[in-house]
């Protein structure tokens with residue numbers, strides 16, 4: 112073998128296809144019985160496979176410049192070209208997010224077909240437990256052993272362990288002396304032990320965490336807060352800190368309440384979801400002074416919430432942090448001090464925002480390594 116790719120997820124399969132197209136002899140080793148398990152559950156089963164507005168600013172990393180080169184060399188249009196070639200119907204849902212019309216299985220079938228066409232072998236139900244560097248790399252699985260010039264670690268992050276997520280990639284990075292940026296659950300619901308009675312209420316908000324702001328929907332859950340605005344903010348949130356939430360974005364509450372000074376309740380009931388308005392304003396507020404109007408407006412436009420934690424890796428869409436990009440080439444994803452060893456996809460300290468960016472990083476980093484292995 113020339114190349115061993117560990118992990119048949121989005122990044123590993125893309126890398127294998129590209130390396131196979133270059134005539135490299137490639138094997139992909141996957142411990143699940145099927146390939147692309149996370150692709151299959153992504154985007155509610157329809158896989159939000161890319162985002163038309165992909166740019167480096169949509170990614171979090173200790174080095175915000177690292178992802179630029181790979182993202183520039185494999186664009187959303189390149190992946191869309193592949194989707195079109197396989198006649199997979201898709202649509203833009205919102206904000207540049209592209210989803211399959213039918214099912215995420217269209218994407219895994221496409222990747223499998225591309226692997227077959229490029230002569231890539233895929234071995235499933237085979238867990239890699241050892242990688243060693245001698246004259247070539249030796250890779251041992253629970254059933255076999257392989258040797259190759261290059262090894263690509265595409266084992267993903269820690270989120271949703273029931274899909275087969277392991278810490279294997281981080282363990283290998285440490286074994287070969289690469290540094291790790293601390294890992295944490297990201298794109299994850301936040302725990303906030305108040306308002307369980309509002310479970311299911313959803314409203315458009317702007318959530319701010321320091322210098323970032325997300326204008327999307329927020330959802331009250333039985334454990335706290337979720338919905339796209341909260342998931343986005345969770346990637347930036349640090350334990351112990353507050354989020355600021357504008358519950359009435361774009362609405363000039365002060366002038367509306369001055370017109371209806373006698374009672375704020377009907378105004379608020381018309382602006383907020385019924386259950387939310389009823390809970391926060393169970394009774395008539397009575398006539399309000401200018402000062403009361405001002406403070407009510409400030410409370411609703413700048414609701415301050417201090418979450419007690421996140422719902423953890425079980426509910427996180429991705430893992431923030433990972434293999435330190437300072438130890439990798441941004442052109443090829445190869446470890447600077449270990450020729451032939453590559454890290455791609457979520458295991459690397461590059462984390463996309465919600466909306467197809469994480470897959471775009473998987474495709475782009477897989478493509479970059481696929482040209483170099």
Ligand code: FDA
Pocket residue numbers: 117118119120121122123140141142143146147148149150152153154155158159160161237238239240265266267268270271274275276277279280427428429455456457458466467468469470471473
């Ligand atoms: P990925 O996790 O996909 O693949 C790693 C593979 O390595 C796995 O198949 C695993 O079994 C295998 N593996 C691990 N250890 C191994 C070992 N020791 N031996 C052999 N194999 C091993 N993103 C997005 O852009 N749009 C979306 O719609 C969604 N939706 C979404 C929903 C949910 C519920 C989750 C959890 C995540 C998403 N994501 C997403 C995120 C996206 O799924 C994720 O970022 C990519 O799948 C990462 O691709 P990788 O190839 O890096 O890892």
